[in-house]
Amino acid sequence: METVRERHPLTVVLKHRRWTATSFLRQVADRHSKLGYGGMASRREKVSRWISGTATPGITSQYAMAHLLQVPRGEVDARGWPDWLLLAIRxxxxxxxxxxxxxxxxxxxxxxxxxxxxxxxxxxxxxxxxxxxxxxxxxxxxxxxxxxxxxxxxxxxxxxxxxxxxxxxxxxxxxxxxxxxxxxxxxxxxxxxxxxxxxxxxxxxxxxxxxxxxxxxxxxxxxxxxxxxxxxxxxxxxxxxxxxxxDTTTGATVHAFWANARYTGGDPRGALHLLEAALASAGVISSPRVIAMLYARKARAHSVAGEATASYRAVDQALAAYSKAGAPAEDLPAVYWVTAGELHQAAGSAALALGEPKRALVHFGEAVRDASAGEIGTGGHRGDSAIHLARRAEAHLALGELDAAVEVAERVLELMGGVESARGSSTLAELRGGLREHQDAAVVRSFLGLTA
Structure with missing residues (x-):
């Protein structure tokens, strides 16, 4: 897959309509005038600032855009910039x-x-x-x-x-x-x-x-x-x-994966909305592992939002739900990977996000000791294993434990071999960035040199 991605809705709108920034602004300015809002400057650098997020178009400019793109004006007010542009992507x-x-x-x-x-x-x-x-x-x-x-x-x-x-x-x-x-x-x-x-x-x-x-x-x-x-x-x-x-149980699983995308995309509130809606049906969800997964994702969403008490409460709820699970063969086939080790990995990631590396390492240690999860507690998914280990390395870095951080980082590199995962590559890049702050130490300098 290509690595170049279109991150802003306006980029997609311009591409789909085959408009340049200049032709787009010229049309918006024309609508702005015809709608009675007066003249509007149409310097092309406006578009680049809107896409980069360094500037937001004025509300009358947005109304003119919406008129051009055939999006109801009420949607501009209701959804805000740039969300309403999604309606223009047919x-x-x-x-x-x-x-x-x-x-x-x-x-x-x-x-x-x-x-x-x-x-x-x-x-x-x-x-x-x-x-x-x-x-x-x-x-x-x-x-x-x-x-x-x-x-x-x-x-x-x-x-x-x-x-x-x-x-x-x-x-x-x-x-x-x-x-x-x-x-x-x-x-x-x-x-x-x-x-x-x-x-x-x-x-x-x-x-x-x-x-x-x-x-x-x-x-x-x-x-x-x-x-x-x-x-x-x-x-x-x-x-x-x-x-x-x-199928409520499969639907709940979808909620959990969708929530993951929302909180990693910077929307923990949206993630929590999804998770709470799924948990409202907990009484009819047939899999204890699915319920445990929902609470683990809830812990991560709260951690992204900086809500420590709620996050740690959700960790406890996840482990309690998992204690009711039987053997994987007796559960929903799609959640074979949900183990006690996986839940501790999520708990460790939550603690790390909340600035508690010692607490994170306790959970990461529990994941390693979990017999059902094997060495790293991710049900066999090499990409996720690498990501969890990278977070463990980050926790060691936060505590100044450089030898331990490099030892874990070497295992991350080994696991990433042959796995095509943008998440994994991004995580590894972030870990290398953290290590570079300590490159005055010989062990770190050696690792960075060998993996450049």
Whole structure:
């Protein structure tokens, strides 16, 4: 996948309309005048400042833009800059506005089954996110057999589950960059089965559940590769498909992965909204591991928001939920990786974000000692293992323990070999940046020199 990403909605609007900054500003200035707002300067550097975030267009300039882009003026006021620009990106409208019905889910699956959307920003504003969460609770599950083509049996759904399990484990070894295309192939297959075959209501619901998991996996792969717009499109599609399946547990899993994208994207409040909505259905979630995962993500979201008490409370709730879990074989196949070690890794990351490296190392140590998680407590996912170890190295750095930090950093490099993960590469770059602050120490200087 390419590493160049479009991070601002205005960049995407200009690209899709094939406008230069100058031609765009000229048209906006013309609308500004015709709408009665007076003259408007159209120096092209305005656009670069708007995209970089060093300046925000005045409200009348935004109204003129909205008029040009055919976005209702009320949306400018309701969503704010730059979120309202997302409504001008036509290919997102079907994803965000289709009805929460089985037919609507099939329509959305058609939209997300293609090549990766390479934009690097999240597509849902705070208001849109809240609407999605509310609609999830009222989604209409499939309630009748479908009669449109050749009949398929439950064996087809079983084979799809087997294929998706294989992709999850392939992602563990290779990272999202290698698995995304395979996941979207599964989406296309499942959509065609939903739309073009005769099947019972039970089989139909299993197909929608498989679609939800395929989209969830594709969303994770896109997120892992740094394509946040595509990740969110896939998570929306996954949530819709889970609603059509009447599958609360898979829907809760989608909420957890989507929340991860929100808090790492700088929106811990949006992440908490997703997690609290999922936890409101805890009584009907069939997997203790899913509940534990939701609380672990809640701990991370609170830590990003700087809310230590709430974060540590969520850690305790995650561990308590996990204590009720049975063997992985008895649980939802998609959460085999949720172990006590994984939960301690999340707790350690939360403590590190809250400025408590000693507390973080206690949790990282517990992760290593967790027998079910193996050496590093991430259920076998090499990219995540590397990221967790990098955080452990950061904790040692924060305490001035340079030998320990370098020892862990060497293990990070070993794990990252052959894994295509933008998250992992970014984490490694941040770790090297932290080490460079201590390059006067021989052990650090040697490591940086060998890994330049």
């Amino acid at each position: 290919d997102d409208r079907t994803i965000l506005e289709s009805p929460w019905t089985p037919a609507g889910s099939v329509t959305v699956l058609r939209e997300v089954g293609g090549p990766v959307d390479r934009r690097g920003f999240l597509i849902a504003s705070t208001g849109t996110l809240a609407a999605m969460v509310a609609q999830w609770g009222t989604a209409e599950p499939a309630s009748a057999a479908t009669q449109v083509g050749r009949r398929i049996s439950s064996e087809v759904a079983t084979q799809l589950d087997v294929r998706l399990a294989a992709l999850r484990h392939l992602d563990d070894e290779l990272g999202g960059g290698h698995v995304y295309d395979a996941a979207t192939t599964e989406i296309r297959i499942i959509r065609r089965l939903l739309a073009e075959t005769t099947h019972s209501e039970q089989v139909g619901r299993r197909l929608y559940s498989a679609a939800a998991e395929a989209c969830r996996l594709a969303g994770w792969c896109a997120y892992d590769s740094g394509y946040h717009a595509e990740a969110e499109r896939q998570f929306v599609a996954a949530l819709r498909a889970a609603g059509s399946a009447g």
